[in-house]
Amino acid sequence: MSAIVSVRNLTKTYSSGFQALKSVNLEIEEGEILALLGPNGAGKTTLISTICGLVQPTSGRVTVGGHDVVRDYRAARGLIGLVPQEITLEPFEKVANAVAFSRGLFGKAPDPARVETVLRQLSLWDKKDSKIMPLSGGMKRRVLIAKALAHDPRVLFLDEPSAGVDVELRKDMWNVVADLKAQGVTIILTTHYIEEAEAIADRVGVINKGEILLVEDKASLMRQMGQKQLHVELTEPLSEIPAALAGYPLALGPEGRSLVYTYDTRGERTGIVTLLSDLRAAGLQMTDLSTRQSSLEDIFVGLVRGQLVGGQA
Amino acid sequence: MNFPAIAVIFQREMARFYRTIMESLISPVISTSLYFVVFGAAIGGRIETIDGVTYGAFIVPGLIMLTVVTQSVSNASFAIHFPKFIGSIYELLSAPVNYLEIVIGYVGAAAVKSVLIGLVILATAYLFVDLPIAHPVAMLVLLAVTSFSFSLFGFIIGIWAKDFQQLQLIPLLVLTPLIFLGGSFYSIDMLPGVWRTIALFNPVVYLMSVFRWSFFDTADVPVGVSLLAIALFTAICLAVVWWIFRTGWRIRQ
Numbered sequence: 093m094s095a096i097v098s099v100r101n102l103t104k105t106y107s108s109g110f111q112a113l114k115s116v117n118l119e120i121e122e123g124e125i126l127a128l129l130g131p132n133g134a135g136k137t138t139l140i141s142t143i144c145g146l147v148q149p150t151s152g153r154v155t156v157g158g159h160d161v162v163r164d165y166r167a168a169r170g171l172i173g174l175v176p177q178e179i180t181l182e183p184f185e186k187v188a189n190a191v192a193f194s195r196g197l198f199g200k201a202p203d204p205a206r207v208e209t210v211l212r213q214l215s216l217w218d219k220k221d222s223k224i225m226p227l228s229g230g231m232k233r234r235v236l237i238a239k240a241l242a243h244d245p246r247v248l249f250l251d252e253p254s255a256g257v258d259v260e261l262r263k264d265m266w267n268v269v270a271d272l273k274a275q276g277v278t279i280i281l282t283t284h285y286i287e288e289a290e291a292i293a294d295r296v297g298v299i300n301k302g303e304i305l306l307v308e309d310k311a312s313l314m315r316q317m318g319q320k321q322l323h324v325e326l327t328e329p330l331s332e333i334p335a336a337l338a339g340y341p342l343a344l345g346p347e348g349r350s351l352v353y354t355y356d357t358r359g360e361r362t363g364i365v366t367l368l369s370d371l372r373a374a375g376l377q378m379t380d381l382s383t384r385q386s387s388l389e390d391i392f393v394g395l396v397r398g399q400l401v402g403g404q405a
Numbered sequence: 406m407n408f409p410a411i412a413v414i415f416q417r418e419m420a421r422f423y424r425t426i427m428e429s430l431i432s433p434v435i436s437t438s439l440y441f442v443v444f445g446a447a448i449g450g451r452i453e454t455i456d457g458v459t460y461g462a463f464i465v466p467g468l469i470m471l472t473v474v475t476q477s478v479s480n481a482s483f484a485i486h487f488p489k490f491i492g493s494i495y496e497l498l499s500a501p502v503n504y505l506e507i508v509i510g511y512v513g514a515a516a517v518k519s520v521l522i523g524l525v526i527l528a529t530a531y532l533f534v535d536l537p538i539a540h541p542v543a544m545l546v547l548l549a550v551t552s553f554s555f556s557l558f559g560f561i562i563g564i565w566a567k568d569f570q571q572l573q574l575i576p577l578l579v580l581t582p583l584i585f586l587g588g589s590f591y592s593i594d595m596l597p598g599v600w601r602t603i604a605l606f607n608p609v610v611y612l613m614s615v616f617r618w619s620f621f622d623t624a625d626v627p628v629g630v631s632l633l634a635i636a637l638f639t640a641i642c643l644a645v646v647w648w649i650f651r652t653g654w655r656i657r658q
Contacts, residue, residue, distance in 0.1 A: 106658060144499040147658045166407075166501040174499050180492030184424065185417070196413030197500040239496070 095119040096171075096247055096278050097143060102152035104138050104302075112138040114302040115152070120247075120280060125273055126307075127289035128282040129392055130299040136282035137177060139299065140249050144174045156247060170198060173245030177252040177282075179232045183225035187216055190224060191238045198243035210238045213268060230261045237268065248272060250281040254288055266292055286389040300396050313391065315357065322353040322364060324371065325380040336374045340367055351376075357385075410502045414510025418484055422518050429518065430525055433472045437526045440468050441533045444590055455592050456623045461534040466617040467589030468530070473523045473548065474555045474584055474609070478576050481515035481559030486572050489564065489656065498657060504650030508643075512556045519552035537620065544619035550635060551612060557642040564655050588613045593625045608638055 097120035104113040112135045120126050130136050141147040143154050145165055154161045159168035181190065191207050211217045214234040219227065224235060233253075240248060250269075254262050269279055269292060283289055289296050290310070297307040306313075329348040340363070343352045351371075355362045371378065422429055441461065449460035456463075488494040497507060530536055538544055566572040587609030593601055604610050605626070615631035618624035624631070649656065 141658075145657075146495055146498050148653055166503075169499060169501040172499065174495070176492070176495050178492055180495055182417075182488070182491070182493050184421075189417070189420070193413045193417055194496060196409040197496060197502065199407045199409050199501055201409055 094122050096122040096157055097280070098153075098155045099139070099143070100153045102139070102142060102154060103150045104135075104142055104147060105150045112302050113142070116299075116302070116304055118297065118304060118307065120278060121295075122246075122278055123273065123276050124294045125269065125279045125281070125292055126295050126297060127293035127310075128280065128297045128299055129284065129286065129289055130282070131284060131396060134299045135302040136299055137251055138302075140174070140251050140280070140282060144172055144249060145169055170243075171246045173240035173243065173248045175233075175236050175240045175248070175250045175253060177255065179229065179236065181224045181232055181235060183223070185224055186221055187211070187224060187227075187235055187238075188220040190235060191242045194239035195242035198245075200243045206244070207242060210241050213241075213271070214238050215264060229256060230258055233257060233261065234264075237265070241268075241272075245277065247278045247280070250279065252282055252284075254283065254285055286392055298392060298395050305395050314385075319354055319390075320357050320362075321384045322355065322367075323380075323382045323384065324351040324353065324376075324378050325382075326350060327377040327379055330376075334374045334376070337367075337370060340370075407502050407506050410500065411506050411510045411513075414507065415514045418511060418514030419517070421484070422480075422514070430522065433476065433522050433526055434529050437468055437472065437529050438533075440464070441530070445533060455595075456621065458621050458623075459534065462536050463592075463617075463621075464590050465527070465530045465534065465536055466620050467613055469523050469526050469548070470551065470609075470613055470616055471584050471589050472526055473519045473552055474612075475576060475580060476522050477515055477519040477552050477555035478559035478562065478580060480518055481512055481556035482563035482566065482572055482576075484511050484515055485560050485563035486566055486569075490569070494656065504647055507650070508557070508560065508646055512553060512560050515556035515559065516549065516552035519556065520548055523548050523552070539622040540619045544616070547616050547619055547635075550639070551616070554635060554639040554642060557639065557646065561642060561645050561649070564649055567655075583607055583609045588625060608634055611635065 097118070099116055099118040102113055102116040102118075103111070105111045116135075116139060118139075128136050128139070138147055142149050143156065143161060145161060145168075149162070156168040157171045159165075159171075161168040185193070188207060188211065191210060192202060192204075195207065196202065208217065208220075211220055214237055216231070216234050216238055219231060224232060227235070233256075237250075237253075253265055257265070269281075272279060281288070281293075293310050295307060296310050296313055298305040323345065326349055330344060330351075331348055333342050333344060333351070341354050343354070344350075345352055353364070353367055355364065441464075444464050445461035449464075452460040454460070454463075485494075488497065527536075562572065562575050566574075586604065587607050588604070589609075593604045593610060593614075596604055611626055611631040611634035614625040615628055615635070618628055618631075648654070
């Protein structure tokens with residue numbers, strides 16, 4: 093099996109009695125970028141924290157590179173880099189020292205050249221002698237990423253990497269992620285920004301209330317579950333959908349100035365051609381036509397609401 | 406053993422010490438000098454020699470222990486409580502390090518600081534009094550062992566404490582009384598009958614006694630008993646730290 097991270101029947105119940113993970117199963121392939129999507133409190137951070145050793149599993153088993161994260165924690169953790177969600181840094185430490193510290197902590201011999209590479213990659217080189225405290229929030233997040241990369245991990249976890257991050261940093265971050273992927277590093281990121289998952293992930297996992305709802309190749313997920321909408325702009329507003337068109341799944345747009353036709357791209361026949369001729373037969377004049385692919389967001393919202401196919405509510 | 410990890414933890418903790426070298430070294434020197442002025446000169450002048458040692462010299466081992474014990478506990482407890490408080494402990498918990506490596510790094514650094522402070526106080530003492538050291542090697546070993554065991558104790562407090570108030574609680578409520586009642590500034594032979602017996606339940610008494618023995622070759626309690634007590638205390642602290650990292654108590658959810 094080529095899974096680098098394997099999660100089997102993982103359950104976590106906190107001492108408060110809150111069950112954050114309910115028998116989670118997840119296989120993460122080597123070299124892929126997996127985005128874990130889910131609303132706040134879905135269990136994303138608990139899942140990552142358990143894999144990384146911050147949270148003790150209640151039951152179940154996690155292996156990283158074939159090493160059990162509890163019994164063989166040294167080998168397992170050595171493969172992992174973690175960028176936490178919160179900015180948690182020693183405020184009085186210098187940037188370069190903080191990165192060198194992380195490298196040492198993971199058992200790697202000091203390597204100033206490697207530290208320099210990481211710092212340059214994250215545009216931190218000119219801040220290397222600065223203390224962490226006066227840095228901006230975005231800079232601090234770069235430091236967190238640099239620390240996670242200092243020991244050349246094979247699996248990188250990014251917990252909510254773009255929370256409170258400006259456009260420039262986000263762009264830098266995605267460049268780094270792309271570089272890492274090119275080097276064969278497996279990347280798991282959690283987010284509740286769907287565009288993020290849509291932009292960079294190979295696969296998308298949706299987690300809610302401690303359960304993985306699905307893990308799917310991003311493209312096939314969007315193809316499978318994707319619905320398209322045809323918007324027909326009308327010259328004359330309608331007060332209701334004409335009886336002749338009652339057989340179609342149509343909805344009336346704002347002020348009756350458009351008709352919205354929802355169809356499934358998987359279907360052999362989309363029904364567009366017959367719809368258009370029926371529209372003409374019903375005497376409707378159109379000014380414009382446009383189609384819209386449903387985004388990951390629609391799919392996500394649909395899933396979390398417990399509906400398999402979302403669409404406009 | 407993950408030696409690079411031990412090295413970076415140790416270096417970082419020592420860097421914290423160097424950053425605040427003035428506070429770290431000057432304040433014990435000043436407070437020691439004050440003790441000498443008050444106890445040694447003002448009060449000591451009215452006290453006869455104790456076991457043939459002038460009072461000024463007699464209090465030196467006690468002063469060193471007082472500072473070394475409080476500094477060990479406060480340094481080590483802060484060193485681990487601070488990352489726990491700001492959250493940067495995540496890195497320690499997700500790194501391939503075991504409890505022994507973490508302890509050697511943090512407790513080792515705290516102990517080294519304490520030994521340095523102890524030696525600075527000793528040097529300061531020479532400015533005020535003539536001081537014989539009967540067993541110099543034993544004195545240094547005891548200084549190191551005490552620094553280590555109380556740093557270990559401080560490390561436990563740092564993990565136990567839920568906030569900075571609690572961090573101050575044990576040193577203030579438990580340690581200071583134990584040290585003051587532990588014969589830092591007097592021989593427990595000077596206590597009236599019942600109190601002498603009670604004093605024997607104070608672990609610091611054994612520490613003070615054996616440390617004073619290394620200077621003056623006289624002890625309140627047998628040296629062997631003292632050494633056993635210190636070994637026992639260290640062993641208990643080590644066992645607690647091992648248990649903490651095994652169970653994740655107050656550090657892992």
